[in-house]
Amino acid sequence: MALALRKRGPSKFQQAADGSMTLIEHVRDLRNRLFRASLAIVVGFGVGITLLAQPVLHVLQQPYCDLPNSRLADGRCNFVQLGPADLFLLNLKIGLWIGLIVAAPIWLYQLWAFIAPGLHKHERRYAYIFTGLAAPLFAAGAVLAYFVTSKGLEFLLNVTNSEEITTTLDITRYISFVTNLILLFGVAFEFPLLVLMLNFVGIASAKRLLSWWRVAVFVFFAFSAVVTPTPDPFGMTALAICLCALYFAAVGVAFINDKRRGRGKEVYAGIGDDEVSPLEFDPEPVEAGQRVDATAPVAAPDPIAAPAPIDRRYDDMT
Incomplete structure (x- = not known):
């Protein structure tokens, strides 16, 4: 049984590169790529807030915690929280930064795929x-x-x-x-x-x-x-x-x-923008040109025949 292979058309990249995409198709392509990039950032944010926020926060605290007299008696760093939700919002902020970094290959690719055809x-x-x-x-x-x-x-x-x-x-x-x-x-x-x-x-x-x-x-x-x-x-x-x-x-x-x-080997490479280029001195004399003959008079045009009457220019069919 013979299988008919359907011929694939040009890809979105080829259509955008050759200018065959309409304005509405460009808008739809931008919408789809923004959705994929946003979805990747949301997934990265979830990974960051659940798995990596606390380790990254610990790493950022380390420069201060390594200093003398920066720890309490129980070994914890001497930090305070002025607001009840400050630490929670800080973890959200760190998770968002981690999400942007984790999802960078995806949203950078989506951005590049939209710009590259141009x-x-x-x-x-x-x-x-x-x-x-x-x-x-x-x-x-x-x-x-x-x-x-x-x-x-x-x-x-x-x-x-x-x-x-x-x-x-x-x-x-x-x-x-x-x-x-x-x-x-x-x-x-x-x-x-x-x-x-x-x-x-x-x-x-x-x-x-x-x-x-x-x-x-x-x-x-x-x-x-x-x-x-x-x-x-x-x-x-x-x-x-x-x-x-x-x-x-x-x-x-x-x-x-x-x-x-x-670059630098062009004809005018060593000459500044406001500098006059030197002219070569040619001592050879200029020879006299050949004698030009006088032009002949133009002949008078032929007379134009008078137009025929309308009834003689058309037959019975026209």
Whole structure:
């Protein structure tokens, strides 16, 4: 018995890429992808609130709990809860962050599947590279923020330590302090990707990026001084040195990209935008041109025949 195979039509990605999808189909596709992403986040939130919220909370408390005089007589960390629902809301917040991280592959894929059809092939390749580098850089910034937090807390508590004052931290404000610091450090470590993007799209060459190194170093140290929670030089210097190293690494990759594309070897590569290009001096004399003959007069047009009467131009059928 012969089985008739039904021919599959073009996929949603192909329809969106070639422009055959209508506006209503685009809206429906966006709705479906938002639903899948939301469902994945809800599932991740459930996993985070039931399984991972308490371990993550314990890890975030550890920088303060490792400090001397931070524990009570029974070994628990010296934290307080000012409101009856503060700890419950804090667990919900941590569970939501965990849900976003756990479901990141799904909702990032849904976002990419909706945006990718509108990009060219080389733009998709660059997006893969930048996405693959963004996650490790953010993780490196988060790890650095975690270690800077312990040093910063030790400095702050030693400065405010007094026999007349007992320091007790609010659990919600402390966790917000740590998570905001992790977020700022993680976003700061994404700056090299912006530098590479400027070079890959042709806005800034590697030589121009290297010429900005003094301004970049100053901005990094100023940003680190504002972001780090303590005035001690440890956290500021650690963040600024890491940002400087990442910047120079990005400039090195930009040099490789310029060499691969042959930038700087163009005809006008060595001439500034406001500089007049030099003209070549040609000493050879200009020879006289050939003699042009006079034009002949144009003949008069032929006379136009008079139109025939209407009754002679049509037969009995027309």
